[in-house]
Amino acid sequence: MEKRVRFAPSPTGAIHIGNIRTALFNYLFSRSEGAKLILRIEDTDLTRSSKDFEKLIFKELKWLGIEWDEGPDKPGQYGPYRQSERLPIYKKYAEQLINDGKAYRCYCTPEELEEDRKQSVAKGDIPKYSGRCRYLTKEQEEEFIRQGRKPSIRFIIPDDETIVFDDMIKGRIEIKSDTLGGDMIIVKSDGMPTYNFAVVIDDTLMKISHVIRGEDHIYNTPKQLLIYKALGFVPPTFAHAPLILGPDRTKLSKRHGNTYIGQYRELGYLPEAMFNFLSLLSWSPEDNVELMSKEEIIKKFDFNRIHSANPVFDVEKLNWMNEHYIQKSSIERIVDLAIPHLKEAGYIDTVDDNLYKWLKDVVLLFKDGLHYVAEIKDNAKMFFVDEIDYDNQLKGEILKGDAKNVLLSFQKELEGADDISEDAIKTLLKTLQKKIGIKGKAFFMPIRFAITGQDHGPELIKVIPLLGKQKILNRLNKAMNLIS
Structure with a gap:
């Protein structure tokens, strides 16, 4: 059987670091296992989905170097690859579940559902749907329709059943059906399928063999497995990757700083650095080498080496990696x-x-x-x-003693210089040190501070030619006025 994985983002905003890491794991699995990677756009949230966000998904994936084999822009035999274009398919299977007595139309109002929730909480139970519409008579349905109520469709969650599945990362997982919130909506009143329903239909019809996603989906899995069973579908193999944490070991969020991949792209992080860094969040190669090219990572990638511990998004490590790749560029x-x-x-x-x-x-x-x-x-x-701001604390430390003599002497030499190339400035500074008898930090520090406002930085013989003669003379005048 052909191995097929998918990345299925929703175009409702910028891609979170956690989502892009999920895409990366799917990509690495596909390329290391000879599998196909499918890009599916889950755009059934009509109020939040947009084409601009969809374009951004394409942009970020391509920037990172993640290619897919089938998708909206690469049609295959299992399309369409946007959920909004698959509505008749979902309707067919929803009707099948109703006809088989495994789903029903629900006419509950938001107020009635809120009352159910309050009653559950008051009893100390997990909030769940009461099932009040499960056994409606034909007359009751007709009355609700006459009132203008638009029904959703609910899937019947069995009572007191244990759903068991083997996860490639987490191992054996068992979840009681009584913890799933009662009969769940699979088609909303606007006709749009919910996530847990659409994903089962899509993954089955697109012949997805392995579903690799974040561990925040673990409690969706038993709901989906019940739908697989009800429709007679064979479920895929599941793998739930651990969530990425911030430095304080809580779920990575905006309070930790930049959490969207595009924010790092815009700051000038290189895609090869981000690819390398993200691949090591929950995975490591057997040889524990950290700096690797995309090709090396694919060659070394073994899905069995993904561990279940939650990785920490370490910006300092990312900066170290990115600095390395900038140096190589x-x-x-x-x-x-x-x-x-x-x-x-x-x-x-x-x-x-x-x-x-x-x-x-x-x-x-x-x-x-x-x-x-x-x-x-x-x-x-x-x-x-044109002008720089001088740090007052540094000014007191540097512009003292022989500083004014150094700056005046340097100013005179520079005014008379026709050549301020790197070699000429090197000779000028060397000659000037001998001439005034001041060397080392006492000589170089006042000049550096006067023309750059800093006490460290690139070599002066490289800085001076690039700044230009007039700009340096202006700054020398300002620095000497500070001394006065």
Whole structure:
């Protein structure tokens, strides 16, 4: 039997890190097992689904390097691949369940359902549907229809039954039917199927052999297994991956910072770094190597090595990985990624060949220390602003003693210099140290602080030519005024 897995996101918002990790595990399973990966869009939430979010799903998956074999843009024999285009299919199977006495139409109002919930809570029970519409007479149904009530369709949950399944990650799982909330809605009053119903139909008809998803779906699985059984379908093999946690070991959420994959893409994290990082959340190769290419990860991936412990989303580790991949990248690639951030900061506008060449030299100064490309806005700010703000604490530590003599001497030498290339500045600084008899930190620190506002950074002989003579002279004047 052909192995087939699927990633089935809802286009109701940006893709969460947890969802993209699920997509990645499905992708790695498909490529390591010779299986097919299907992309299915679950867009039956009419009020929240949008084509823009669907396009974003495609964009994020492609950015990360996840390819699929069938989907809305790659038709196969089991389509359509959008749930909104499969409504007649769901209607057929809902009617089948009604005819078989395994489902029924429910005319309950929101107020009646809320009353059921309150009564359950008052008794100390799990909130569940009372089943009041399960045994309606024909006359009662006709009366509800006359009142204008639009029915939903509920699936009958059996009493006191234990649903058992073997999970590829969690092992054997047993769940009592009495904990599932009573007869569940499978088709809403607007005619749209609910998740637990549609997913069973889709996974069966699309011949999905393995369902790999987050462990937050574990309590959906017994509901789905009951529907598989009622329709005479053979269920797939299930695997529920552990949820990703924040640093405080609670479920990753907005309070932990960026939680959507697009936020990291926009900050200038590289897809190969994110692919590498996410693959190691709950999985590790046998050799425990951490830095791996996409091809190496696919080659080493073994689904049996996914563990059940909840991984922590460690931004520092992601930054370390991304820094590694930035270092390995060409300067042109990083400049191209940096340009939108520099434009956003208002530092640059149109980029011609001369500016691009200059930007390459500037970005090269910081490239090996970037955790993500957007940091270039702050790291290289000194090159784009006319004036810099001097830190008062540093000012007191650096602009003292011989500092004014150093700055005045450097100013005179620079004013008379026709050449401020890297080699020329190297010679100028070396000569000046001998001339005034001040060397080391006492010499270099005042100059660095005066022209950059910082007490550390790239080599001065590289910084000075890129800043330009006039900008440096202006800053020297300002720094000396501070001393005065």
